[in-house]
Amino acid sequence: MTALSAYDRLEATGLWRATPDEQRRDVIVSIGEATLTITDSNDRALAHWSIPAIARANPGHTPAVFHPDGDPGEILELPDNESEMIEAIEKLRLAVERARPHPGRLRMVSLVLTFAAVVALSIFWLPGALLNHTVSVVPEVKRQEIGAALLENIRRVAGRACEIDNAQAPLTRLSTRLPSPSGPSQLIVLRGGVSEAVHLPGNIILLGRALFEDFEEPDVAAGFIIAEHLRASLQDPLRRLLDRAGFAATVRLLTTGALTDDTLQAYTEHLLTATPHPLTDETLLAGFKAWSVRAAPYAYAMDITGETTLGLIEADPFASSPPDPLISDADWLRLQNICGG
Numbered sequence: 001m002t003a004l005s006a007y008d009r010l011e012a013t014g015l016w017r018a019t020p021d022e023q024r025r026d027v028i029v030s031i032g033e034a035t036l037t038i039t040d041s042n043d044r045a046l047a048h049w050s051i052p053a054i055a056r057a058n059p060g061h062t063p064a065v066f067h068p069d070g071d072p073g074e075i076l077e078l079p080d081n082e083s084e085m086i087e088a089i090e091k092l093r094l095a096v097e098r099a100r101p102h103p104g105r106l107r108m109v110s111l112v113l114t115f116a117a118v119v120a121l122s123i124f125w126l127p128g129a130l131l132n133h134t135v136s137v138v139p140e141v142k143r144q145e146i147g148a149a150l151l152e153n154i155r156r157v158a159g160r161a162c163e164i165d166n167a168q169a170p171l172t173r174l175s176t177r178l179p180s181p182s183g184p185s186q187l188i189v190l191r192g193g194v195s196e197a198v199h200l201p202g203n204i205i206l207l208g209r210a211l212f213e214d215f216e217e218p219d220v221a222a223g224f225i226i227a228e229h230l231r232a233s234l235q236d237p238l239r240r241l242l243d244r245a246g247f248a249a250t251v252r253l254l255t256t257g258a259l260t261d262d263t264l265q266a267y268t269e270h271l272l273t274a275t276p277h278p279l280t281d282e283t284l285l286a287g288f289k290a291w292s293v294r295a296a297p298y299a300y301a302m303d304i305t306g307e308t309t310l311g312l313i314e315a316d317p318f319a320s321s322p323p324d325p326l327i328s329d330a331d332w333l334r335l336q337n338i339c340g341g
Contacts, residue, residue, distance in 0.1 A: 012085035015063075015077040016046065029076065029085060036089070038076065047074070052096040054089060064089075127247045134254045135239045140182075140202070142257060143238055146264075147202030150241075151188070153268035154206065158193025162209060162339035170331035171338065177326055178222055178291055180229045187225070189338050197224040198271050199231060201238040209339045215301065218326045218335065223298025226287045231277055241267050281311040288316070292323035 010031050015024040016038050027038050027046060036049040049068055057065040063077045064086045078086050155161065175184040186204045189212065198206040205228050211221040242250045245263045253259055288295040295316040299309035306313050327335075 010085060010088055012078060012082040014079070014082065014085075016075070018047070018074055020073045024077070027076075029078070031085075031088060031092075036076075049076075051089075051092050054093055056090070056093070062086075127250070130247070130254070131239065131242055131250050134242065134250050135236050138238060138253065144202030144204075146238065146241070146259060147200035147204040149259075149264050150200050150268055150271070151204060151206070153265055154190070154193060154198075154272065157268070157272060159191045162189040162191060164334075164338055164340055167334045167338035170327055170334045173331060174218065174222070174225075174327050174335070178225050178229070178293070181233065185225070185229075191339055193272055196276070197228050199228045199237045200271075201236075201241060211301075212335050212338055215297070217297055218332050219294050219297035220301045221335075222291070222293045222326050223288070223295070223301065226291050226293060227276070227279060227284065227298075229291075230279055230283055230287045234279075234283075235277070244270055281315070284312060285315050285317060288318075292318070293326065294318045294322065 012029045014027055014029050016027040017024045025040070027040060028043075030037050030039070031051075032048075034051055036051055036054060037045060038047040038049070039045050049066075053069040054066055055069040055072075057067055057072060057075065063079045066076045066078070066089065067074055078089075171187050171189070172184075175187045179185070180203055182203055186202075187207060188204065189207050189209055191209055194206045194208045195210060196208055197211075200206065205225060207221060207224065211224055215221070242253065244267055245259070249259055249263045284298075285295060288298075295312045296319065299312035299316075300306055303309045326332075
C-alpha cells in the first residue's frame with residue numbers, strides 16, 4: 001500500500017477499549033504495514049487493526065471514533081490534537097475504498113457500455129446489414145415492378161418512349177449483342193429527360209435519343225450501355241434507390257414488398273438530375289474488351305477533343321483490329337430514326 005510510506009513513523013495517543021463493558025485506557029497508536037497497532041505505555045501490543053477494515057463511527061465529529069469494521073464494540077478515540085493521525089487514517093481508508101471493486105458501479109458501467117454498443121450497432125451496422133439483406137432477397141419480378149413504376153414517373157416528365165415499330169427489333173438485337181451478366185436488358189429510348197443513360201431496377205436501361213440521332217455509328221450508344229452494366233455490377237440499381245430513399249423505405253420494402261409513391265417520385269427526380277457515378281479508365285476498358293466494342297467512339301462522345309478521355313482512346317482494345325459489328329447497317333439506320341426524326 002504505497003500510501004503508507006508517508007505515515008510509517010506516525011504515532012498518536014488515544015483512548016481504547018476492547019469491549020463495551022471495559023474501561024477506556026490510554027494507548028499509543030502507530031501505523032504499520034497495512035495495520036494500525038495499538039499498544040500500552042509499556043509498548044505491549046493490545047490490538048492490531050487491519051487498515052482496510054477500519055470504520056469510523058462519527059464522520060466529521062471529534063473526538064474521532066474508529067472501530068474494526070463489523071465490531072463497533074471495540075473502539076479507538078483520537079482527540080482533536082491528534083489531527084495528523086486522524087487525517088492519516090481517513091486518507092488510508094479513502095485509498096482502500098477507491099481500490100476496492102464496486103460491483104454496482106461495474107454493473108452500471110457494463111450497462112452503459114452495452115447500451116452504447118447497441119446504439120452503435122443500430123446506427124452504423126444495422127442499416128447497412130438490413131440494406132444488404134433487402135437487396136439480396138427482393139425477387140426479380142419485384143425489381144421489374146419498381147423499375148416500371150419509376151419509368152412511368154419518368155414518362156410523365158420526359159414524354160413517351162420512342163416506339164417506332166421497325167426499330168424495336170433492332171433495339172432488341174442490340175440488347176442481345178450487349179447482355180448484362182443477368183441477361184439482355186430492356187432498352188428504352190426516350191424523347192427527352194435523359195440525355196445519356198439511366199439504369200432502373202429490373203435491368204431496364206433508358207437511353208437518350210441523341211445517342212442514336214447525333215452519331216454515325218452504334219458504338220457510342222453501345223458504350224453507354226456498357227457503362228451502365230459496369231455501374232450496376234459495382235452497385236445494384238435497387239441498392240442505389242434504397243441508399244437514396246433511406247432506412248424507413250428499406251424496412252417498408254422488406255416488410256410489405258412495396259415503396260410509397262412519394263419515395264418513387266423523389267427518386268425519379270433524383271435520377272433525372274444526378275450525375276452518373278464515374279468509372280475509371282481501367283474499368284471501362286475491361287468492359288469494352290469483354291463486350292467486344294471499340295472504346296474510342298464513346299471516348300470522343302464524352303469529350304469531342306479527346307483531351308479528358310485520352311486514356312480510353314490510346315488504350316482502345318480494338319484500335320487496330322475492329323471487333324465483329326454490333327448490328328447491321330440496316331438495323332442502325334432504323335435505330336437512328338427510332339423517334340421518328
